Amino acid sequence: MHTKVRVRFAPSPTGPLHIGGVRTTLFNYLFAKKHGGDFILRIEDTDQTRYVEGAEKYIIDSLNWCGIKFDEGVGIGGKYGPYRQSERKEIYKNYAWQLVDSGNAYFAFDTPAELDEMRDKLKLENNSNQQYGIHTRLKMKNSLTLSSEECKRRIDGGGDFVIRIKMPENEKIHVTDLIRGDVVFESNLLDDKVLYKSDGMPTYHLANIVDDHLMEITHVIRGEEWLPSLPLHKLLYQFFGWESTMPQFAHLPLILKPNGKGKLSKRDGDAGGFPVFPLEWKDPETGEISSGYAEYGYFPDAFLNMLALLGWNPGTEQEIFSLPELVEAFSIEKVGKSGSKFDPEKTKWFNHQYLIKRTDNELAKIFHGQLLKRNLNPDIKLVEKIVCIIKERANFVSDFWEHSSFFFEAPIDYDEKMMKKSWKENTSEELKKLVLILSKIDDFASNNIETLVKSWLEEMNLGVGQIVAPLRLALVGAAKGPHIFDIIEIIGKEETIERIEIAINRIK
Numbered sequence: 045m046h047t048k049v050r051v052r053f054a055p056s057p058t059g060p061l062h063i064g065g066v067r068t069t070l071f072n073y074l075f076a077k078k079h080g081g082d083f084i085l086r087i088e089d090t091d092q093t094r095y096v097e098g099a100e101k102y103i104i105d106s107l108n109w110c111g112i113k114f115d116e117g118v119g120i121g122g123k124y125g126p127y128r129q130s131e132r133k134e135i136y137k138n139y140a141w142q143l144v145d146s147g148n149a150y151f152a153f154d155t156p157a158e159l160d161e162m163r164d165k166l167k168l169e170n171n172s173n174q175q176y177g178i179h180t181r182l183k184m185k186n187s188l189t190l191s192s193e194e195c196k197r198r199i200d201g202g203g204d205f206v207i208r209i210k211m212p213e214n215e216k217i218h219v220t221d222l223i224r225g226d227v228v229f230e231s232n233l234l235d236d237k238v239l240y241k242s243d244g245m246p247t248y249h250l251a252n253i254v255d256d257h258l259m260e261i262t263h264v265i266r267g268e269e270w271l272p273s274l275p276l277h278k279l280l281y282q283f284f285g286w287e288s289t290m291p292q293f294a295h296l297p298l299i300l301k302p303n304g305k306g307k308l309s310k311r312d313g314d315a316g317g318f319p320v321f322p323l324e325w326k327d328p329e330t331g332e333i334s335s336g337y338a339e340y341g342y343f344p345d346a347f348l349n350m351l352a353l354l355g356w357n358p359g360t361e362q363e364i365f366s367l368p369e370l371v372e373a374f375s376i377e378k379v380g381k382s383g384s385k386f387d388p389e390k391t392k393w394f395n396h397q398y399l400i401k402r403t404d405n406e407l408a409k410i411f412h413g414q415l416l417k418r419n420l421n422p423d424i425k426l427v428e429k430i431v432c433i434i435k436e437r438a439n440f441v442s443d444f445w446e447h448s449s450f451f452f453e454a455p456i457d458y459d460e461k462m463m464k465k466s467w468k469e470n471t472s473e474e475l476k477k478l479v480l481i482l483s484k485i486d487d488f489a490s491n492n493i494e495t496l497v498k499s500w501l502e503e504m505n506l507g508v509g510q511i512v513a514p515l516r517l518a519l520v521g522a523a524k525g526p527h528i529f530d531i532i533e534i535i536g537k538e539e540t541i542e543r544i545e546i547a548i549n550r551i552k
């Protein structure tokens with residue numbers, strides 16, 4: 045066994061990184077840091093047909109936004125490089141040939157048409173197993189059925205070929221998964237997967253195993269969709285004679301749709317109005333844009349905290365964890381086997397928790413940027429004051445405007461219902477008197493205004509609601525907003541008086 049923990053995230057650049065992929069990265073990161081190990085970013089780009097322009101950059105940008113750091117890998121370097129598989133092409137060939145030499149793999153020359161023919165024939169015979177493998181390999185064109193001279197002639201002549209694993213017959217393949225325990229597979233149900241192609245590229249399976257071995261990976265933590273590949277991977281370790289240093293495996297449960305029925309997909313996000321990608325993604329082929337958590341206004345730490353609890357359970361009631369706290373609390377044994385439902389509302393709740401923990405100054409700076417786009421440039425101290433009294437009501441900084449626009453702009457309309465309810469016959473007269481009171485107040489601080497106005501109300505024998513409701517209508521335009529005296533303090537004496545006078549004139 046290797047002594048130092050080394051784990052990797054090994055995405056294929058075939059499209060944007062789904063939040064499930066971010067969670068896989070996070071769990072690898074937590075595991076590595078918990079055990080004082082290394083975390084490696086390897087790009088698995090051997091399948092040229094599935095390569096998507098911009099996907100690698102997208103993956104790296106997304107993980108940077110999340111704040112997940114790697115110790116080695118693409119863009120960082122390290123002594124096990126290169127870390128992009130297309131740059132390691134030369135390495136894999138010898139390993140593929142080694143498997144042929146040891147009798148655990150063979151050359152196959154079948155053309156796509158011949159493969160189709162085989163499948164069609166088996167279909168006609170009602171054979172549900174149409175795989176290239178134990179039952180069919182001896183009827184096909186490969187180095188098990190052709191003479192060695194013929195094979196050599198074909199290979200040396202530059203013809204197309206692939207190298208396939210030779211699945212053993214009647215074997216039970218056992219692998220221990222750190223989350224699932226002992227998992228058993230029947231070799232007879234598995235096909236002779238292609239490991240290498242004559243274009244000089246290995247397939248995922250070969251490259252993945254060779255690299256995990258050469259990079260001294262100790263633990264493979266990946267999504268459940270890779271579980272069916274596990275017996276093949278185990279056999280490859282066995283055939284190469286690398287069993288003693290084979291990594292330990294942990295297959296993470298799926299992230300399910302909000303209704304629990306099936307894997308969470310981009311379509312669920314589109315339908316439910318929530319992102320399934322960390323950053324916005326523009327499909328290079330169709331131009332279609334998918335929304336991202338960053339652009340939606342999520343904080344990266346809130347996003348990671350939410351993801352951590354999808355599948356992992358700390359065993360306590362605690363829900364809010366900073367990244368260092370997650371490292372401390374994480375253990376792979378506490379990851380469950382069954383899928384976890386994605387909850388879009390809870391996701392917002394997490395952001396709210398992180399939003400109210402941010403300082404007013406931090407939030408004010410972000411909000412100020414949004415105000416500039418509205419051609420407003422208030423003093424940052426004023427924005428801080430506003431943020432302080434509205435943040436409890438918001439999930440995102442982008443909600444701030446909705447909760448605070450009246451601080452910056454006088455209301456254009458008044459809410460009809462509220463007007464009918466709160467504006468009585470005497471209201472205009474009473475408000476005129478209030479204007480006089482307000483104009484005499486020198487210390488325009490919320491508390492002071494409140495004390496003075498309330499004692500005036502008592503003197504006048506007026507109920508608080510009688511004046512506060514129409515006052516709110518005049519200042520805000522609707523039955524919303526924080527404490528009325530806080531609003532008065534922030535918008536200031538002049539503006540308050542002006543808005544009251546406008547309302548008196550307009551409503552009468």
Ligand code: GLU
Nearest residue numbers: 054055056088252266270
């Ligand atoms: N390249 C594979 C993927 O795209 C990696 C799977 C693994 O971690 O072994 O997810």
